[in-house]
Amino acid sequence: MRVFVTGATGFIGTAIVKELISAGHQVLGLARSDASAQKLVEAGAEMLRGDLEDLDSLRTGAAGADGVIHAGFIHDFTRFPEVCEVDRKAIETIGEVLAGSDRPLIVTSGTALVSPGKLATEDIIPPLNPAWPRASEQAADTVCGLGVRAAVVRLSPSVHGDDDKHGFIPILINTARQKGFSAYIGDGLNQWNAVHRLDAAHLFRLALENAEPGARYHAAGEEAITVRSIAEAIGRQLNIPVRSIAPEAAAEHFGWFSQMAAIDCPASSKLTQERLSWRPTHSTLLLDIDNGVYTK
Numbered sequence: 001m002r003v004f005v006t007g008a009t010g011f012i013g014t015a016i017v018k019e020l021i022s023a024g025h026q027v028l029g030l031a032r033s034d035a036s037a038q039k040l041v042e043a044g045a046e047m048l049r050g051d052l053e054d055l056d057s058l059r060t061g062a063a064g065a066d067g068v069i070h071a072g073f074i075h076d077f078t079r080f081p082e083v084c085e086v087d088r089k090a091i092e093t094i095g096e097v098l099a100g101s102d103r104p105l106i107v108t109s110g111t112a113l114v115s116p117g118k119l120a121t122e123d124i125i126p127p128l129n130p131a132w133p134r135a136s137e138q139a140a141d142t143v144c145g146l147g148v149r150a151a152v153v154r155l156s157p158s159v160h161g162d163d164d165k166h167g168f169i170p171i172l173i174n175t176a177r178q179k180g181f182s183a184y185i186g187d188g189l190n191q192w193n194a195v196h197r198l199d200a201a202h203l204f205r206l207a208l209e210n211a212e213p214g215a216r217y218h219a220a221g222e223e224a225i226t227v228r229s230i231a232e233a234i235g236r237q238l239n240i241p242v243r244s245i246a247p248e249a250a251a252e253h254f255g256w257f258s259q260m261a262a263i264d265c266p267a268s269s270k271l272t273q274e275r276l277s278w279r280p281t282h283s284t285l286l287l288d289i290d291n292g293v294y295t296k
Contacts (some may be wrong), residue, residue: 002026002237003208004065006052006090007072007108008045009036011157015201016071017043023205028061030072045068052090060067062097067104070094075166076218077256091256093152095143102277104202104211105150107140111193111218111267112157112260119223120193120267122154122216137216144213151211153204155219157265160285162293168192169285171257173234173294180183182235182242183261185250188228195221196282206276217272221280224266 003020007013008029017040020027027045030052031037039046050057052072062068070091074083091107113132114120128135138149158168166230176182200219207217228244235242250258272278288294 001066001208002028002064003070004028004030004048004061006030006058006061006068006070009039010071011167012159012197013071014039014043014202015197016069016204017045019198019201021045025205028065030061052086055089055093057212058090058093059097059188061239062094065103067106068094068098069106069208071108072202073108081133087092088135088139091139092142095139095146095148098143098148099146100150102140102272104146104208105140105143105149106211107136107152109134109136109152109154110157110272111154111220112263112265114154114265114267117264118137118266120218120266122267122271125216129249136193149209149211151213151215151217152220153200153207153214153217153267155200156193156195156221156267157260157263158192158194158285159200159219160194160288160293161282164197164294168257168260169230169234169289170296172261173238175254175257176231176234176238176240179253181240182231182238183241183253184228184231185245185247185258185262188231188244189226190262191224191226191266192230192263193220193223193265193267194225194241194285195219195280196284196288198282199280203272203276203278206278210276215275217276217278218269219272220267221282221286223268225285227261229286230289233286237289237292237295245257
């Protein structure tokens with residue numbers, strides 16, 4: 001299969017490209033810079049210059065592909081509503097090209113806001129949250145109506161592994177270094193789910209090859225890890241104290257990240273594993289922290 005991949009040179013996209021090529025697929029990756037283009041060529045992929053705001057580049061990539069994995073997103077939280085709109089337009093633009101062809105389109109979303117406070121499962125379809133205007137899943141459903149075999153891979157809040165420089169764990173580590181201690185909020189028993197990036201990449205390939213229209217798949221290798229245990233692992237690695245902070249002090253300590261530090265978002269991948277025969281096999285989040293993946 002010839003696969004067009006957005007976000008192809010990012011932390012997760014790089015692993016997706018490698019997974020696809022290893023399985024015998026051809027990859028056309030979207031590259032917004034010379035450095036990204038060179039990275040794709042070195043990985044054995046073809047490259048297409050463009051970006052998520054260049055809709056013509058998305059049309060070109062999708063038109064020449066047997067399937068698309070949309071793993072790209074502009075991670076600029078200073079203009080979050082704007083980049084969410086860019087994401088929606090990108091998905092709908094790709095979908096218009098694929099309309100009526102039964103070619104698969106795999107869209108990326110997340111597990112964190114599916115059902116905060118209780119176990120998230122694949123069959124829960126939450127409404128769009130005005131406070132979090134990312135409409136990736138709604139856009140995927142829209143293009144399903146055009147006859148596109150669109151499905152969603154929901155990523156864990158922590159996709160971990162080597163070369164993770166900008167994810168949630170690096171944010172917690174950088175905050176701990178700046179403050180001199182590793183913190184959790186209250187009793188720290190709120191839970192995240194997590195997945196190794198190589199397991200996530202494998203799931204993207206399986207979803208591409210087997211997706212059912214409108215399906216949701218959970219890239220959750222671990223259902224529930226307390227934020228306190230994450231903070232304690234960071235404390236061990238940095239050899240600094242670990243402390244609880246009061247909820248009212250969270251915004252001052254964590255800044256914009258305080259809501260994510262407080263969220264309780266366990267998630268199951270039981271249905272995903274049953275439907276796609278996906279089995280997470282790589283290191284757990286706490287092992288990666290304990291083994292120095294984030295402090296090399």
